[in-house]
Amino acid sequence: MDIITGLWNGFAVALAPINLWWCFVGVFLGTIVGIMPGLGPPATIAMLLPLTFQMAPASAMIMLSGIYYGAKYGGSTTSILLNVPGESASVVTCLDGYQMARKGRAGAALGIAAIASFIAGTVGVLGLMLVAPPLAKFALSFSSPEYFALMVLGLAMVVLLAGRSMIKALLAMLVGLWIATMGTDLFSSTSRFTFGNMEMLDGIDFVVVAIGIFALGEVFCNMETRESAQVLPVPKGLRNLLPTMQDLKDCRFAFINGSVVGFITGVLPGAGSTIASFISYGIEKAVSKRRELFGTGVIEGVAAPEGANNSETGGALVPLLTLGIPGSGTTAILLAALVLWGFKPGPLLIQEHPDLFWGLVASMYIGNVMLLVLNLPLVPVFAQLLRLPVHILYPLIFGISIVGVYTVSSSLFDLSMLMAFGLLGYLMRKLDYPAAPMVLGLVLGDAMERALRQSLMMSQGDLTILVARPISAVMLVIAVLVLLVPVFGSLNRLRLQAIESED
Secondary structure, eight states, X not given: OHHHHHHHHHHHHHTSHHHHHHHHHHHHHHHXXXXXXXTHHHHHHHHHGGGGGGXXXXXXXXXXXXXXXXXXXXXXXXHHHHOOOSSGGGHHHXXXXXXXXXXXXXXXXXXXXXXXXXXXXXXXXHHHHHSHHHHHHHHHTOOHHHHHHHHHHHHHHHHHHHOSOHHHHHHHHHHHHHHHHOEEOTTTOOEESOTTOGGGGGOOOHHHHHIIIIIIHHHHHHTTSOOSSBSSOOOOSHHHHSOOHHHHHHTHHHHHHHHHHHHHHHHSTTTHHHHHHHHHHHHHHHHOTTGGGTTSOOTHHHHHHHHHHHHHHHHHHHHHHHHOOOOSXXXXXXXXXXXXXXXXXXXXXXXXXXXXXXXXXXXXXXXXXXXXXXXXXXXXXXXXXXXXBHHHHHHHHHHHHHHHHHHHHOOHHHHHHHHHHHHXXXXXXXXXXXXXXXXXXXHHHHHHHHHHHHHHHHTTSOTTHHHXXXXXXXXXXXXXXXXXXXXXXXXXXXXXXXXXXXX
């Protein structure tokens, strides 16, 4: 009954005209930020934070949160249309979303991304409202060994499903982990793999690698074929601009999968939407009756990661609001905002400031509806981008990529690295090396190293701490079994038959 009363009062706060306006501003800005690669919600919220000091805290939190989950909607647009992932979680959407666009189904991909985002985002808010306290307590049982094991399991799943050669996938993953070690060691402050270059002390930004590998690598491959028409076929007719009933039927499990996996992963501080997207995609491919088609333009391959990406937002707010623990860069900025406004995030926040908590929850319901209304009508508009001929589309992709990278760091060195990784992406495509394991290795590298070293500090250098704790031991055993699939002839034959039938 307290939940119903709280939600009723929350809608009274969220439906106030001024808060409705700030909710719309937040989700609209978030959509734009998601479409622009390189900017991202953390930078946008950080830039706008000083402007919120003159606003009511509830209004400010509603707007900033709208930017946070609104960017998840917009991030799928460039991933599907241009193969340009604006953030790490959008990498998974590229795998099938861009292939759908190549088949003339960009509209359906954009539409299912918006629908999956709405359903999973709503489920995430429901989870935040109903099961926040027990899940937050479970998350407290996760320490460094569990986080390390979780990331190892995520990498193992990606290696298993990335391509016909697990050796190539492993090599790609190890390259990603190696790139993640470049820069300054946080524990000893010594430089690693910088080759005497001062620009490398901060490491290599994910945006540089992801845009180079996916966007420029794809452009370089397409430039080999002398085409004078369009790169991608344009959807014709309203029927091809939106998902069909069969598409929705095919995605019914993907909606559930993405919603549940995204929320649970979001509750674990530090896990993030990238892991949620990869795990959800892996589960969807593993249980699908047409798993052999994943990577060639399967609509479930868009719905599952996009759902997980958005449901993770509701989960990430659980430890932030109930424990005061930020799980990502964006929630860390939101935590700083709450502290600056005089609030103390923790178990008493709901009791002491119910208007803020329930107003935020109610506004997320409203914001998800706004995003659906905003994004579905824009599908035909975005799909018209495919009408551009190659002599315009290729420079456009180059321009978006360069602006996105330069926006992050204002560094010419990063632009040179962008070109280098573009060539690497081209070579990986030519030699049939999967890109997803490398990018995920880069994304998780820092966190994996930090978790491993913190685990060793806890045990005074004893590696058995990783298997002495039940949760981490179970996840590591599963990861080892996943990597041993090639040893078991029958299982490996099934894996190879599924992958080879794509060709």
